[in-house]
Amino acid sequence: MGVGYPDEVAEYARMGVDMMDCVLPTRAARHGLLFTSEGRLNIKNRQYAEDQGTAESACNCMVCRRYSRAYLRASMAAQEPLSAVLNTVPTWRFYLGDDAEGAGGDGGRANSQYNSQ
Numbered sequence: 001m002g003v004g005y006p007d008e009v010a011e012y013a014r015m016g017v018d019m020m021d022c023v024l025p026t027r028a029a030r031h032g033l034l035f036t037s038e039g040r041l042n043i044k045n046r047q048y049a050e051d052q053g054t055a056e057s058a059c060n061c062m063v064c065r066r067y068s069r070a071y072l073r074a075s076m077a078a079q080e081p082l083s084a085v086l087n088t089v090p091t092w093r094f095y096l097g098d099d100a101e102g103a104g105g106d107g108g109r110a111n112s113q114y115n116s117q
Contacts (some may be wrong), residue, residue, distance in 0.1 A: 006035050006095065025095050029087035032076050035094050041069075043087060048073040055090040063089040 003012055004021035012020070025035065032044040036056040041048075043055070051069040063072075063086050075083035 025091045026088050029091040030084040032083075032087065034087055034091050036090065037094065043069060043072045044076055045073075055087075056094060059090050059093055061089050061093045 003017060003019075004024040009020060028035070032042055034041040034043055034055055037058055038056075041055065048069040051073075053069050054064040055067075055069060055072060056064050067086060072083065072086055075086060
């Protein structure tokens with residue numbers, strides 16, 4: 001299907017599309033692409049090798065509380081099966097609008113680069 005990137009969801013919903021690609025967030029995360037309020041984060045990039053920040057700065061999920069971007073990158077590089085799960089959690093939190101405390105239920109997207117309005 002291919003419909004379901006964060007910047008497309010609101011636009012397609014306005015057009016009447018009510019079925020999105022439900023596997024996209026998980027599939028992307030398994031391959032190291034995380035969706036955050038700051039945009040797309042390719043955790044495999046070298047720039048994250050020593051980055052002690054969280055995957056999503058506004059997220060309070062178990063992954064963002066415990067693991068740095070450097071750890072997520074290292075686990076991807078080592079092909080650890082757990083990396084797929086660790087990358088998926090903050091991505092789904094972003095999609096579900098649960099990632100930021102006080103975000104007003106929009107998952108922080110009102111002020112993100114995904115806001116297509």
